[in-house]
Amino acid sequence: MNRNHLKLIACLSMLIDHIGFVLFPEVQLFRILGRIAMPLFAFFIGEGCLHTRDRRKYFLRLFILALICQAVYITESIITGSGNGLYLNILFTFSCSVVLCSVFLRLDKDNCFKNRVVFIFTVCAFWAMDYLFEKISASYGLKLHIDYGIEGILLPVFAVMSKDKGKRLILFAAGLIFMAERIYGFFNLYFLFAMIPLLLLCFYNGEGGKRNMKYFFYLFYPLHLAVIYGVNLLINL
Numbered sequence: 001m002n003r004n005h006l007k008l009i010a011c012l013s014m015l016i017d018h019i020g021f022v023l024f025p026e027v028q029l030f031r032i033l034g035r036i037a038m039p040l041f042a043f044f045i046g047e048g049c050l051h052t053r054d055r056r057k058y059f060l061r062l063f064i065l066a067l068i069c070q071a072v073y074i075t076e077s078i079i080t081g082s083g084n085g086l087y088l089n090i091l092f093t094f095s096c097s098v099v100l101c102s103v104f105l106r107l108d109k110d111n112c113f114k115n116r117v118v119f120i121f122t123v124c125a126f127w128a129m130d131y132l133f134e135k136i137s138a139s140y141g142l143k144l145h146i147d148y149g150i151e152g153i154l155l156p157v158f159a160v161m162s163k164d165k166g167k168r169l170i171l172f173a174a175g176l177i178f179m180a181e182r183i184y185g186f187f188n189l190y191f192l193f194a195m196i197p198l199l200l201l202c203f204y205n206g207e208g209g210k211r212n213m214k215y216f217f218y219l220f221y222p223l224h225l226a227v228i229y230g231v232n233l234l235i236n237l
Contacts (some may be wrong), residue, residue, distance in 0.1 A: 003044065004209030006200060010040035011220050018225065022232050032189045038090065038148065039155070039176050039197035045094045046159025046172075049101035059098045061218065066091030069222045076229040088146040091221065096126055096146075097156040104157055126153050151179035165206070173198050 017034020024030055052058045069089045103122050107115040130150040137144045148155075158175030162168045176198065184190035 001200070001203045002205055002207040002209040003047075004211065004213050006040055006204060007044060007213070007217050009200065010037045010197075011217065011224075013037035013040075014221075015224055018228050022228050023235075032193050035184075035190050035193040036196050036200075038152070039194060040200065041090075041094070042097070042152070042155040042176075043159045043172055043197065043201060045097050046101055046156035049098055049105065049156070050160055050163070055098065055102045059095060059102075062091050062098060063095045065218060065222065066095055069225055072222060072225045072229060076233070079233060086144050090147040090152070093147045093149075093152045094156065096153045100126065100153060100157050101160050105160055108160075123154070126150055148179070148183065151182050155179050169198070169201055172201070 013034055014037035016030050017037060020027055020030020020034065048058060049055060066089060069091055073087060073089060100119075100122055103115070103119045107119050127150045130146060130153075133144045133146060134149075136142055146153075155172075155175050158172045159168060161171045176194065180191045180194040184194065
């Protein structure tokens with residue numbers, strides 16, 4: 001399978017997950033099937049950092065898209081009156097991941113003491129942000145959260161730790177198991193479905209696909225959210 005095939009699977013899984021989250025919160029199956037999406041996207045965030053010509057532009061594209069998607073969340077929460085905090089969507093998580101991957105790749109290229117300090121400081125800064133969000137949420141009852149937390153921010157870094165396909169997959173598997181155990185616990189359906197991307201990635205041929213679908217994948221996230229939340233608002237009028 002090429003990159004487009006795997007990203008389309010991730011998009012379908014994400015669509016199912018968000019339909020379940022917004023429209024059918026009582027049906028657990030939607031959320032279980034949705035666990036396939038994030039690890040696949042995380043792997044390709046790492047791969048994007050390896051192959052992009054300009055990591056700053058790559059970061060900016062993700063960050064701007066994160067702001068657009070956040071506007072959808074905020075608009076929906078204002079209209080429905082359901083918001084009592086700030087939930088930062090997955091693209092903010094991946095924006096942080098791009099920063100961390102970029103620092104790691106700079107360290108890998110020039111393994112000097114300064115770069116090691118910068119990498120450790122960056123990891124600690126994101127961990128401190130996640131910890132602070134958690135403490136504020138617990139202390140003040142204010143929902144303050146970045147999607148998948150520090151574990152999600154770190155996951156794409158495991159996909160840039162080696163250029164060898166086999167080693168990359170092993171390292172990414174270690175990172176995914178760590179993240180899934182922290183978030184879901186061991187050997188439940190959420191954990192097991194989060195492992196499915198590892199099987200799919202074994203069939204990844206390293207090619208992008210015949211068609212350039214980059215902008216489709218960028219636009220899919222905000223557009224599908226807008227449609228789902230729009231349907232939910234119509235249902236609840």
